[in-house]
Amino acid sequence: MKEILKNILDWxxxxxxxxxxxxxxxxxxxxxxxxxxxxSYNVSTSRGVGIRILADGAWGFAASNNLDxxxxxxxxxxxxxxxxASALTKKEDVKLAHEDKHIDTYITPITKNPFQxxxxxxxxxxxxxxxxxxxxxxxxxxxxxSFYKTFKIFVSTEGSELEQTIFESGGGIAAYAIREGDxxxxxxxxxxxxxxxxxxxxxxxxxxxxxxAERISEEANQLLAAPPAPEGITDIILGGSQLALQVxxxxxxxxxxxxxxxxxxxxxxxxxxxxxxxNNFTYGSPEVTxxxxxxxxxxxxxxxxxxxxxxxxxxxxxxxxxxxxxxxxREDAFKLGLKSNGAGRAENWNRIPLVRMTNINLxxxxxxxxxxxxxxxxxxxxxxxxxxSIDDKRINFQFGTEIAREIKNGKLGKFYKNAVYQGITPExxxxxxxxxxxxxxxxxxxxxxxxxxxxxAMHVAHGTSPARFRKVKVGASK
Amino acid sequence: MRDINSGKELVNKIKxxxxxxxxxxxxxxxxxxxxxxxxxxxxxxxxxxNLNLITKVxxxxxxxxxxxNSIDDSTISKNVExxxxxxxxxxxxxxHYQLLKPQSYKIKSKYSKDTANFTPLNRAxxxxxxxxxxxxKGYEAAGAFTTEESTLLVANSEGVFAFDRGTKVDFNCxxxxxxxxxxxxxxxxxxxxxxxxxxxxxxxETALKNAEQIEIDPGxxxxxxxxxxxxxILNYTGYTAFNGKMIMENKSFVSHNRGKKIFPETINISDxxxxxxxxxxxxxxxxxxRKKIDLIKEGVIKDGVHDHxxxxxxxxxxxxxxxxxxxxxFGALPFNLVMKEGSNSVEEVISxxxxxxYISRFHYVNILNPISVQLTGMTRxxxxxxxxxxxxxxxxxxxxxxxxVDMLKAVDxxxxxxxxxxxxxxxxxxxYLRTNNFxxxxxxxx
Numbered sequence: 001m002k003e004i005l006k007n008i009l010d011w012x013x014x015x016x017x018x019x020x021x022x023x024x025x026x027x028x029x030x031x032x033x034x035x036x037x038x039x040s041y042n043v044s045t046s047r048g049v050g051i052r053i054l055a056d057g058a059w060g061f062a063a064s065n066n067l068d069x070x071x072x073x074x075x076x077x078x079x080x081x082x083x084x085a086s087a088l089t090k091k092e093d094v095k096l097a098h099e100d101k102h103i104d105t106y107i108t109p110i111t112k113n114p115f116q117x118x119x120x121x122x123x124x125x126x127x128x129x130x131x132x133x134x135x136x137x138x139x140x141x142x143x144x145x146s147f148y149k150t151f152k153i154f155v156s157t158e159g160s161e162l163e164q165t166i167f168e169s170g171g172g173i174a175a176y177a178i179r180e181g182d183x184x185x186x187x188x189x190x191x192x193x194x195x196x197x198x199x200x201x202x203x204x205x206x207x208x209x210x211x212x213a214e215r216i217s218e219e220a221n222q223l224l225a226a227p228p229a230p231e232g233i234t235d236i237i238l239g240g241s242q243l244a245l246q247v248x249x250x251x252x253x254x255x256x257x258x259x260x261x262x263x264x265x266x267x268x269x270x271x272x273x274x275x276x277x278x279n280n281f282t283y284g285s286p287e288v289t290x291x292x293x294x295x296x297x298x299x300x301x302x303x304x305x306x307x308x309x310x311x312x313x314x315x316x317x318x319x320x321x322x323x324x325x326x327x328x329x330r331e332d333a334f335k336l337g338l339k340s341n342g343a344g345r346a347e348n349w350n351r352i353p354l355v356r357m358t359n360i361n362l363x364x365x366x367x368x369x370x371x372x373x374x375x376x377x378x379x380x381x382x383x384x385x386x387x388x389s390i391d392d393k394r395i396n397f398q399f400g401t402e403i404a405r406e407i408k409n410g411k412l413g414k415f416y417k418n419a420v421y422q423g424i425t426p427e428x429x430x431x432x433x434x435x436x437x438x439x440x441x442x443x444x445x446x447x448x449x450x451x452x453x454x455x456x457a458m459h460v461a462h463g464t465s466p467a468r469f470r471k472v473k474v475g476a477s478k
Numbered sequence: 479m480r481d482i483n484s485g486k487e488l489v490n491k492i493k494x495x496x497x498x499x500x501x502x503x504x505x506x507x508x509x510x511x512x513x514x515x516x517x518x519x520x521x522x523x524x525x526x527x528n529l530n531l532i533t534k535v536x537x538x539x540x541x542x543x544x545x546x547n548s549i550d551d552s553t554i555s556k557n558v559e560x561x562x563x564x565x566x567x568x569x570x571x572x573x574h575y576q577l578l579k580p581q582s583y584k585i586k587s588k589y590s591k592d593t594a595n596f597t598p599l600n601r602a603x604x605x606x607x608x609x610x611x612x613x614x615k616g617y618e619a620a621g622a623f624t625t626e627e628s629t630l631l632v633a634n635s636e637g638v639f640a641f642d643r644g645t646k647v648d649f650n651c652x653x654x655x656x657x658x659x660x661x662x663x664x665x666x667x668x669x670x671x672x673x674x675x676x677x678x679x680x681x682x683e684t685a686l687k688n689a690e691q692i693e694i695d696p697g698x699x700x701x702x703x704x705x706x707x708x709x710x711i712l713n714y715t716g717y718t719a720f721n722g723k724m725i726m727e728n729k730s731f732v733s734h735n736r737g738k739k740i741f742p743e744t745i746n747i748s749d750x751x752x753x754x755x756x757x758x759x760x761x762x763x764x765x766x767x768r769k770k771i772d773l774i775k776e777g778v779i780k781d782g783v784h785d786h787x788x789x790x791x792x793x794x795x796x797x798x799x800x801x802x803x804x805x806x807x808f809g810a811l812p813f814n815l816v817m818k819e820g821s822n823s824v825e826e827v828i829s830x831x832x833x834x835x836y837i838s839r840f841h842y843v844n845i846l847n848p849i850s851v852q853l854t855g856m857t858r859x860x861x862x863x864x865x866x867x868x869x870x871x872x873x874x875x876x877x878x879x880x881x882x883v884d885m886l887k888a889v890d891x892x893x894x895x896x897x898x899x900x901x902x903x904x905x906x907x908x909x910y911l912r913t914n915n916f917x918x919x920x921x922x923x924x
Contacts, residue, residue: 042545045553059520062526393922473920
């Protein structure tokens with residue numbers, strides 16, 4: 001395939017100022033079980049080529065699942081036509097930040113290839129876990145696994161030739177306690193499909209689903225009998241899973257430079273982290289340091305090179321509370337006179353690279369969890385996302401969580417249901433006065449980060465450990 | 479799949495590999511092009527050709543599904559073999575899986591040759607025209623302009639054969655100048671119905687009013703919702719309340735309220751492929767013919783929509799709302815949500831409102847409580863005070879936490895005019911409506 005791509009590149013080279021071609025082949029296995037019965041087993045494969053070019057100073061992109069040389073040449077010609085149409089409205093020529101030529105191969109290190117584990121073994125695990133959860137008012141239980149193997153070839157007119165094989169594994173279980181007029185859900189290890197990583201089947205084994213199924217079921221039952229969360233202003237601790245989504249929505253998205261430059265304004269929106277705030281804005285308290293790190297082993301946003309051929313890297317976004325960096329593609333980095341930090345990512349062969357999150361990690365503090373909770377007289381421990389919403393500049397947010405626990409005189413107490421908390425992004429992060437230590441730190445995989453038109457669902461991750469926030473507005477959904 | 483004959487050839491080819499097993503197939507072919515612009519220039523401009531073939535093999539209530547985007551013999555053979563193997567090792571379903579018998583179809587998707595042949599240059603020229611006009615007034619434009627042709631084939635080993643082709647034009651745009659913004663959207667099958675002059679005028683009219691926003695306090699308000707805002711509310715309500723699987727699992731508001739008259743008689747919401755303003759699909763993804771399903775009729779909660787699997791499992795009638803196998807565990811969604819028109823002109827709805835808020839559009843809507851259908855979200859791109867029957871000062875964006883049930887109970891005016899807006903599957907047809915119970919819970923700074 002690489003030779004065909006290089007032939008097309010040779011044909012394009014005299015006609016364009018830049019071109020890259022990406023061949024991507026994806027294998028996916030998805031298993032879903034409900035109440036101990038297999039409800040869905042799907043295997044899918046997809047392959048195709050995306051051709052992105054700069055001609056007449058403007059972008060064109062065409063993609064096709066037809067992989068013979070003649071069809072790909074037609075696709076390349078289509079990309080040229082599109083670039084010429086784009087040029088009709090251009091204000092200035094598109095320029096890309098410099099990137100060295102790279103010739104390299106990357107393979108996700110895994111211990112157990114998930115595609116070599118028999119479907120029967122995987123199904124059996126989910127059947128057992130979902131059966132174990134069916135107790136008392138838990139009338140519905142579900143579990144799922146997804147496994148991906150993605151092979152990518154990238155070639156560009158700058159001479160880069162990259163081959164990557166990325167393995168991803170993930171899944172989880174959930175219990176629904178149901179009575180007339182109410183139901184409560186508990187998920188494990190995280191909500192909305194569980195947890196994901198660029199790892200092999202060993203990641204699933206380490207989840208210990210069977211060891212946690214009964215606990216999840218009991219908690220769902222407890223929640224169904226629990227009172228609604230109290231309303232007011234109180235101190236809270238966010239557990240790691242919920243904190244991952246808090247980082248995602250209130251830091252990960254607003255630091256995307258394309259949003260800041262207005263490129264997403266009609267759809268996902270803009271950002272309050274405007275260019276004048278770079279290195280000149282207090283985003284959070286000194287406890288808060290957030291990095292983009294696509295090199296951390298196992299993160300769902302870990303890879304060798306992004307989809308513009310830029311090596312995976314680690315960069316600071318927020319350093320001790322100060323806003324210090326954006327997520328950048330090559331085009332957007334050029335506008336700031338910077339190099340890309342490897343955040344130009346595409347969902348698949350039929351989508352262009354956009355500025356996307358990688359692993360956006362809140363670095364751990366040095367507190368024991370007991371100490372974090374122990375310093376709260378009256379408050380709530382909130383975890384596992386249930387609902388999320390944030391305005392189009394990423395300022396006013398509101399999240400609902402599956403679980404709320406009372407904190408009274410430094411001790412965890414009774415359960416509350418339907419908890420929500422609400423805040424204004426910088427004020428919220430400035431109220432963070434403690435983060436638990438590396439012992440509690442985990443990278444949570446988020447396989448469904450949506451952005452762009454046409455839509456792209458990106459696989460990203462967030463390293464977090466539970467953290468404390470003071471004087472937060474809380475309440476209950478009704 | 480050039481035509482119906484190539485569709486039949488594909489079915490026969492798959493049959494030859496599957497041999498004696500029962501099967502269902504879904505094949506989609508899409509040619510989609512999208513021009514995206516921001517800061518008044520085209521910054522992304524893409525085209526895609528793709529085909530997706532899903533083959534389900536059914537072996538004594540055991541199902542294996544495979545999905546591929548290439549239909550050469552070797553790919554089909556390898557994948558079909560995999561699906562058959564899966565049916566030999568997976569446990570049986572807890573209900574008997576019956577294949578659908580052959581059906582006849584009363585409607586077709588809307589198709590426009592001009593839409594199918596619209597070029598990147600055609601799109602760029604229209605975008606350029608809009609950009610020039612709004613630039614003259616000091617505004618920047620951002621948006622997306624899609625033209626698409628798609629073919630859908632659904633078949634099974636019992637002889638179901640459903641073939642359809644449709645086109646789509648989907649346009650949205652936001653214009654901005656400092657804090658002044660406006661948004662509009664357009665969805666249709668025919669590019670000849672797309673009027674860039676009308677869209678540009680509407681955008682500028684709204685944006686010029688939406689400046690110097692003031693703050694208002696959270697609380698319960700009388701609001702007038704635009705069709706864009708109503709369609710967003712309907713989409714989420716369809717998703718969480720009228721999904722037959724959630725109803726049968728007692729996880730929906732509808733579960734315990736079927737047959738109850740809860741809303742005013744003017745509230746009529748259906749899944750209706752025959753409405754003149756919608757873009758219908760003629761069948762669902764196992765081949766059931768689509769038909770009109772009343773969800774709320776004259777204020778009475780009727781029922782939800784059911785997919786093939788949920789219908790078999792719970793002994794219900796499938797309503798023609800089956801999704802693809804990869805989304806099957808979700809249940810069913812309405813494909814063509816429609817809210818019936820009222821008797822008032824839009825002018826009457828506004829002029830009869832002493833004090834209220836007009837909402838153009840929502841942002842980031844999500845479900846807070848599925849049982850009460852409590853939704854949250856923000857207002858965006860044009861929210862205005864209504865005072866003494868007139869659209870007045872623009873207001874800064876607000877967060878709402880409101881129950882759709884409470885909101886619909888308090889609807890007292892619905893417009894005659896309805897518009898077609900984006901839905902979760904097919905488009906949603908919605909009027910303007912006024913409700914006296916809409917809760918804003920907090921505000922933001924812009």
